[in-house]
Amino acid sequence: MERGVTTRRQLLSAMGMLGGTAALYLSMTSLGHASETQFAGPPGLSGARKGASVIVLGAGLAGMLAAYELRKAGYSVKILEYQARAGGRNWSLRGGDTYTELGGATQNVAFQPGNYLNPGPWRIPHHHRTLLHYCKAFGVTLEPFIQFNHNTFVHSSQAFGGKPVRFNAAAADFEGNIAELLAKSINQKALDEAVTAEDRERLLEALRGWGMLDKDFKYTAGLRSASHRGYDRPPGGGVNGAPIPSALYNLHDVLDPQVWTSMAFFMNHEMQTTMFQPVGGMDMIGKAFAKQIEGLVTQNAKVTKIAQDAKGVTVSYQDTQTGVAKTEKADWCVCTIPLSVLSQIDTQLTDEMKAAIQAVPYSGQVKIGLEMKRRFWEEDDYIYGGHSFTDQEIGLVSYPNNNLFKDGPAVLLGAFARDLGAFRLAGMTPEQRIEAALAQGSVFHPESYRKEFLSGASVAWSRVPWTLGCCARWNEDTRKEHY
Numbered sequence: 001m002e003r004g005v006t007t008r009r010q011l012l013s014a015m016g017m018l019g020g021t022a023a024l025y026l027s028m029t030s031l032g033h034a035s036e037t038q039f040a041g042p043p044g045l046s047g048a049r050k051g052a053s054v055i056v057l058g059a060g061l062a063g064m065l066a067a068y069e070l071r072k073a074g075y076s077v078k079i080l081e082y083q084a085r086a087g088g089r090n091w092s093l094r095g096g097d098t099y100t101e102l103g104g105a106t107q108n109v110a111f112q113p114g115n116y117l118n119p120g121p122w123r124i125p126h127h128h129r130t131l132l133h134y135c136k137a138f139g140v141t142l143e144p145f146i147q148f149n150h151n152t153f154v155h156s157s158q159a160f161g162g163k164p165v166r167f168n169a170a171a172a173d174f175e176g177n178i179a180e181l182l183a184k185s186i187n188q189k190a191l192d193e194a195v196t197a198e199d200r201e202r203l204l205e206a207l208r209g210w211g212m213l214d215k216d217f218k219y220t221a222g223l224r225s226a227s228h229r230g231y232d233r234p235p236g237g238g239v240n241g242a243p244i245p246s247a248l249y250n251l252h253d254v255l256d257p258q259v260w261t262s263m264a265f266f267m268n269h270e271m272q273t274t275m276f277q278p279v280g281g282m283d284m285i286g287k288a289f290a291k292q293i294e295g296l297v298t299q300n301a302k303v304t305k306i307a308q309d310a311k312g313v314t315v316s317y318q319d320t321q322t323g324v325a326k327t328e329k330a331d332w333c334v335c336t337i338p339l340s341v342l343s344q345i346d347t348q349l350t351d352e353m354k355a356a357i358q359a360v361p362y363s364g365q366v367k368i369g370l371e372m373k374r375r376f377w378e379e380d381d382y383i384y385g386g387h388s389f390t391d392q393e394i395g396l397v398s399y400p401n402n403n404l405f406k407d408g409p410a411v412l413l414g415a416f417a418r419d420l421g422a423f424r425l426a427g428m429t430p431e432q433r434i435e436a437a438l439a440q441g442s443v444f445h446p447e448s449y450r451k452e453f454l455s456g457a458s459v460a461w462s463r464v465p466w467t468l469g470c471c472a473r474w475n476e477d478t479r480k481e482h483y
């Protein structure tokens with residue numbers, strides 16, 4: 001090995017440090033986020049052998065970033081990309097766009113200018129430091145993504161008479177009831193063995209403060225509980241200024257899984273605030289990356305085979321415009337093609353590696369965007385961003401975080417379905433999906449949902465030709481065996 005020349009191991013580990021995406025391994029959590037990174041700054045690659053070449057497969061963010069850093073380090077880089085667009089899952093659909101899914105259904109998106117649906121990624125947590133670094137470096141303007149909104153709804157078909165309730169009221173009642181029950185256990189000496197006398201006092205104090213209990217450690221309708229769950233009439237000035245507390249929900253309804261799963265959702269590390277989104281749509285990131293590597297990407301290039309020998313790598317691909325088969329050679333190859341697709345490509349990888357690639361299933365989330373004539377969720381329900389959760393197939397309705405208070409049409413996310421709900425929606429035609437989203441989402445805004453609807457678009461990720469799924473779903477067993 002020449003002195004000063006980067007070894008394969010050094011190159012791969014430096015690429016791996018770039019972040020949680022697919023440069024080395026495609027690893028995504030079950031929630032569809034790239035995993036957190038140990039990123040402490042760009043990799044500082046150097047020492048490329050003069051004339052050394054790299055071929056990158058896939059022009060998603062992982063591929064484009066690999067190309068960017070490798071070219072900076074002195075390698076001669078080319079990217080092969082299946083689509084007529086760089087960005088991969090980093091994608092936005094706007095009025096005038098056309099999208100054809102597996103199965104052949106084509107949608108012509110009819111949103112008004114300026115409106116968009118992010119069918120894939122949509123929120124960037126504060127700890128995605130790699131991405132945030134490059135957004136800043138490449139001039140992508142970010143704005144807050146309103147992840148947590150106390151004033152959205154929680155809906156369960158099994159509780160509260162099937163009617164949606166406000167998150168703050170349900171969560172406050174959950175905490176209040178838990179606090180009261182725990183205080184009761186302490187006062188009935190059920191925890192004397194588990195907790196010291198001093199800590200029992202501290203815990204009681206905490207339960208009263210956190211759960212809004214009264215002096216007798218009871219969670220009751222009154223000004224204390226109302227200060228968390230909301231009022232029938234909030235405190236104000238003037239002759240009618242005296243607040244009227246709201247009534248509590250019954251314990252059975254409050255223990256419905258929709259309530260505590262909604263609360264727990266926000267405690268998930270990946271879902272914690274602060275979160276961001278690019279101004280103008282998620283694909284602003286892909287576009288900014290693409291600008292940095294202009295001229296390196298061959299689009300409409302469907303990789304069909306990856307062969308390697310002692311001298312380098314030969315990649316076979318088909319030009320999807322002409323049908324002509326072509327090859328490209330390089331010393332190195334960085335493959336960012338999703339495992340769901342890579343598992344169907346002819347490679348010379350070891351049996352062990354092939355087994356790993358085959359072993360990882362991809363989830364099949366479905367997203368549906370609905371354009372509404374006006375922002376009735378803001379104007380009528382005082383909801384500015386955030387999510388209303390439901391146990392129906394759509395999973396949630398999420399409200400736009402941009403252009404708040406603006407007149408005119410806006411796009412809300414009418415579904416982010418997963419698991420069984422996603423299977424059912426993916427099995428429908430795009431028109432049926434819109435109808436299902438309207439029928440189910442109406443539970444939150446019965447007066448306006450259908451009345452204000454203009455047009456919709458949907459992406460069922462199990463039908464996306466270039467990923468055949470949303471995200472890799474490693475579990476503990478596959479990780480142990482294959483990662």
Ligand SMILES: Cc1cc2nc3c(=O)[nH]c(=O)nc-3n(C[C@H](O)[C@H](O)[C@H](O)COP(=O)(O)OP(=O)(O)OC[C@H]3O[C@@H](n4cnc5c(N)ncnc54)[C@H](O)[C@@H]3O)c2cc1C
Binds near residue numbers: 033087338
């Ligand atoms: C519904 C959904 C929601 C998500 N939400 C979030 C979120 O909120 N926050 C977050 O951080 N992450 C989220 N993610 C994950 C995020 O999108 C991915 O981690 C990231 O975009 C992956 O980038 P990548 O470059 O590794 O892969 P990709 O973007 O998939 O890039 C792979 C590229 O390979 C190309 N390709 C495929 N086959 C071939 C072939 N045969 N030949 C040549 N090229 C090929 C594809 O066209 C594509 O451009 C979400 C993903 C989905 C689908």
